Amino acid sequence: MSLAALTTGVARALWQGVRLGMAYNPVFGIGGALAAAALLGYPRAPRERRFWAGAVLVVAWLAGDGLQVLGRTRDVVDGVGAFAHVAPAWAAYVLLAAWALISLGLGYLAPAWAGIVVGRRVTHGTGWLAAMAIAVGVSLGISTLVASLAALG
Numbered sequence: 001m002s003l004a005a006l007t008t009g010v011a012r013a014l015w016q017g018v019r020l021g022m023a024y025n026p027v028f029g030i031g032g033a034l035a036a037a038a039l040l041g042y043p044r045a046p047r048e049r050r051f052w053a054g055a056v057l058v059v060a061w062l063a064g065d066g067l068q069v070l071g072r073t074r075d076v077v078d079g080v081g082a083f084a085h086v087a088p089a090w091a092a093y094v095l096l097a098a099w100a101l102i103s104l105g106l107g108y109l110a111p112a113w114a115g116i117v118v119g120r121r122v123t124h125g126t127g128w129l130a131a132m133a134i135a136v137g138v139s140l141g142i143s144t145l146v147a148s149l150a151a152l153g
């Protein structure tokens with residue numbers, strides 16, 4: 001296999017992974033970001049809550065998108081399923097990694113992070129509420145933007 005064909009196959013797999021990652025489940029994304037922002041979105045949030053906020057995001061991602069990614073990973077390992085045709089064979093793992101990272105980062109982590117950052121800046125006791133509102137707003141904004149981009153092409 002030539003270098004050009006290899007590069008084209010990997011680029012195609014990466015692009016397909018990005019497109020799948022942008023089709024994350026917004027319902028679980030909003031719920032996970034909302035809960036994580038509520039746990040850490042105030043100035044004096046204990047350090048122990050980082051674990052719980054991370055756990056909430058991971059569970060929300062698994063319920064929304066992660067189990068599907070893991071199922072497709074199992075299909076690739078077994079050599080069957082939708083991504084068995086990707087050439088070269090290891091490019092399917094690039095596709096799956098891009099899918100997982102984009103869906104987790106864009107749909108779950110980014111809204112939670114935005115809410116946490118804003119909530120920690122509130123000085124008079126309602127930081128957690130501001131964090132939740134910002135997390136939901138950012139999540140809805142990203143979902144709308146991604147849906148409009150998907151409608152274009």
